[in-house]
Amino acid sequence: MESLLILVAAVIAVIVLLAVARGARAPRAARVQTVAVLRARGATRIQAALALFRLLALAGDERRIERAWEEVEIPLIEVLPDCPPQLKQPLALTLDDLHGCCRKRELQHRIMDVRNSLL
Secondary structure, three states: OHHHHHHHHHHHHHHHHHHHHHHHHHHHHHHHHHHHHHHOOOHHHHHHHHHHHHHHHHHOOHHHHHHHHHHHHHHHHHHHHHOOHHHHHHHHHHHHHHHHOOOOHHHHHHHHHHHHHHO
């Protein structure tokens, strides 16, 4: 019984360590993806933004979302006329997810303005 308890504690410790390590990489991954959005041109920028927004929505960290949004909002708006039809719906749905992660009204409105411009 005691060895089972030690095994369970070890498994929990490993899970916690993996979660902490994953959390430490998440800001770096978001930063790398943000740079990818800024470097891309045309429809490629939309694809990179879609990947970034999915990553941010999964993390659900409003501060990271706000920081990334500040950097990519205008460059994304510049290429929206080049958005391929097959990316409009996935981008709109991902922006909905991003919107749901935010509590700040101003940020929510900015995200939804971009989303609504797709429809």
